[in-house]
Amino acid sequence: MAGVPLQSLVNGQQADHISIHDRGFQYGDGCFETIRVLANNPILWQQHLSRLKRACRILSLEVDFDLLNKELSLLLEINQSPDVILKIIITRGEGGRGYAPDSISSCTHVLQLSDYQVPDVRKAAKVILCQHGLSANTMLAGIKHLNRLDQVLASKEVPDDFDEGLCLDQQGNIVEGCKSNLMLCIDDEFITPDLSSCGVEGVMLKQLIKSYAVKGYTVARKKINLKQLQMADELFLCNSVFGVWPIAEIYNADFELYWKSDRVEGQYTCAAIDWANEIFRANN
Amino acid sequence: MAGVPLQSLVNGQQADHISIHDRGFQYGDGCFETIRVLANNPILWQQHLSRLKRACRILSLEVDFDLLNKELSLLLEINQSPDVILKIIITRGEGGRGYAPDSISSCTHVLQLSDYQVPDVRKAAKVILCQHGLSANTMLAGIKHLNRLDQVLASKEVPDDFDEGLCLDQQGNIVEGCKSNLMLCIDDEFITPDLSSCGVEGVMLKQLIKSYAVKGYTVARKKINLKQLQMADELFLCNSVFGVWPIAEIYNADFELYWKSDRVEGQYTCAAIDWANEIFRANN
Numbered sequence: 382m383a384g385v386p387l388q389s390l391v392n393g394q395q396a397d398h399i400s401i402h403d404r405g406f407q408y409g410d411g412c413f414e415t416i417r418v419l420a421n422n423p424i425l426w427q428q429h430l431s432r433l434k435r436a437c438r439i440l441s442l443e444v445d446f447d448l449l450n451k452e453l454s455l456l457l458e459i460n461q462s463p464d465v466i467l468k469i470i471i472t473r474g475e476g477g478r479g480y481a482p483d484s485i486s487s488c489t490h491v492l493q494l495s496d497y498q499v500p501d502v503r504k505a506a507k508v509i510l511c512q513h514g515l516s517a518n519t520m521l522a523g524i525k526h527l528n529r530l531d532q533v534l535a536s537k538e539v540p541d542d543f544d545e546g547l548c549l550d551q552q553g554n555i556v557e558g559c560k561s562n563l564m565l566c567i568d569d570e571f572i573t574p575d576l577s578s579c580g581v582e583g584v585m586l587k588q589l590i591k592s593y594a595v596k597g598y599t600v601a602r603k604k605i606n607l608k609q610l611q612m613a614d615e616l617f618l619c620n621s622v623f624g625v626w627p628i629a630e631i632y633n634a635d636f637e638l639y640w641k642s643d644r645v646e647g648q649y650t651c652a653a654i655d656w657a658n659e660i661f662r663a664n665n
Numbered sequence: 666m667a668g669v670p671l672q673s674l675v676n677g678q679q680a681d682h683i684s685i686h687d688r689g690f691q692y693g694d695g696c697f698e699t700i701r702v703l704a705n706n707p708i709l710w711q712q713h714l715s716r717l718k719r720a721c722r723i724l725s726l727e728v729d730f731d732l733l734n735k736e737l738s739l740l741l742e743i744n745q746s747p748d749v750i751l752k753i754i755i756t757r758g759e760g761g762r763g764y765a766p767d768s769i770s771s772c773t774h775v776l777q778l779s780d781y782q783v784p785d786v787r788k789a790a791k792v793i794l795c796q797h798g799l800s801a802n803t804m805l806a807g808i809k810h811l812n813r814l815d816q817v818l819a820s821k822e823v824p825d826d827f828d829e830g831l832c833l834d835q836q837g838n839i840v841e842g843c844k845s846n847l848m849l850c851i852d853d854e855f856i857t858p859d860l861s862s863c864g865v866e867g868v869m870l871k872q873l874i875k876s877y878a879v880k881g882y883t884v885a886r887k888k889i890n891l892k893q894l895q896m897a898d899e900l901f902l903c904n905s906v907f908g909v910w911p912i913a914e915i916y917n918a919d920f921e922l923y924w925k926s927d928r929v930e931g932q933y934t935c936a937a938i939d940w941a942n943e944i945f946r947a948n949n
Binding site: 386389391396397398399400401402403404405406407408409410440441470473479480481482491493513514515516517518519520521526527528529530531532533534535536537539551559560578 | 670673675680681682683684685686687688689690691692693694724725754757763764765766775777797798799800801802803804805810811812813814815816817818819820821823835843844862
């Protein structure tokens with residue numbers, strides 16, 4: 382998500398370097414969050430923090446969250462930009478014998494602010510089906526860990542005039558976008574792809590599922606194959622940076638049109654756009 | 666593999682820091698090799714280089730290998746230790762928009778020398794079955810990329826008085842050790858687990874398969890479940906740092922004895938030990 386780097390703190394100190402012995406660099410041994418910050422308010426902060434804590438629990442990273450909070454306040458004090466992206470990276474720090482970590486490790490905190498051109502989501506997205514499939518692992522699924530080669534290789538397939546790539550699992554089911562989650566509406570049923578073996582549990586996705594529930598709609602989590610994707614009436618992407626982004630067209634890897642919306646902003650997508658805008662407005 | 670850090674070069678300069686914006690740190694966007702260096706000779710160098718080149722090709726990393734070679738010579742010139750571990754890390758460098766890399770990226774080369782207590786492989790290994798399963802991805806299988814959370818989490822399960830952990834795939838088949846490959850001998854048949862969806866194609870494994878072939882033995886690559894593992898007559902681990910390490914005992918995660926050798930150094934294991942020793946001796 383990060384664009385032009387602005388300020389950054391490494392363990393509370395203004396710095397932009399890290400030891401080559403850090404396990405984040407050596408093994409991708411850590412996790413992260415990417416958060417939109419409007420008028421110095423990190424949007425959906427509690428939800429991001431909750432997901433970060435879950436990732437740290439799964440990876441057994443012992444983080445001093447009070448200290449992290451203080452470092453974040455320090456960074457936001459020196460921030461001058463009204464609309465900026467915050468990335469928080471937590472690693473297991475240095476030490477250990479090869480892959481095996483020390484039993485007591487001192488985590489590294491990296492906090493980065495970056496300029497980021499939020500895409501204009503009023504223009505519906507042009508999307509491509511990526512050929513690089515996501516790695517399957519029920520023990521790592523859902524969390525935002527630092528092993529992101531899949532997203533890098535899938536993103537490499539997205540041409541400049543496309544807005545996002547859609548990623549499949551090893552069986553050819555659709556999972557998510559490279560940097561977003563996917564919501565489908567088929568015959569007035571809401572579905573989001575099953576994330577039990579790969580994919581990231583999006584903070585915005587979770588928020589939207591709650592909003593639909595308030596209106597009496599359930600969002601089913603299912604394995605979705607490409608045939609089912611083609612049957613969708615409405616499709617949209619979501620994440621906590623851009624909110625909700627309707628999909629206009631999906632192309633396959635040979636650039637053949639695979640799916641085209643006949644109601645780009647259908648009623649259910651419009652509702653989600655309103656909710657996402659409400660979340661961003663509430664903090665501005 | 667790395668132990669106490671000695672010298673290191675970052676892009677040819679003596680340094681031990683890297684930018685937080687490096688894609689190796691941000692996403693694990695890169696690959697590596699771990700090589701034993703005896704009397705300043707990197708053992709099985711051509712084989713390591715060949716695997717490194719393959720990983721770079723798969724990840725589309727454009728590396729100047731002549732430059733890398735020069736940097737390696739520079740590092741070995743300042744090395745004083747007769748037996749040391751060399752780790753070469755290649756990342757896609759900085760830049761790009763989020764996950765999407767720049768079309769022209771300048772790779773980062775990190776070369777590290779570390780002290781390493783090579784285990785005494787004359788004492789057969791005590792091994793545990795790890796519960797953390799390896800991620801499956803046919804597109805990344807075999808190469809030594811920087812996404813190593815699986816190995817970290819599996820290694821965390823290996824108690825101090827154990828020598829290695831064995832890793833399963835998502836279906837419960839045995840794949841490899843946390844830091845080594847596995848060879849089985851069942852009824853005079855040689856088998857090494859199939860690595861087409863996860864695991865690392867070991868340089869020493871490949872070398873041993875060649876040596877068996879010279880003697881007229883074929884090593885089959887098969888999916889091996891836990892029942893088949895229990896039927897093994899001889900089992901050994903191999904990698905390019907310690908060579909060949911016979912397995913004495915395997916325990917499950919509840920520390921119950923799962924497999925025990927009645928011929929720790931059977932004839933086929935002994936042959937492999939000889940070949941590995943020959944490789945190390947030839948460079949000393």
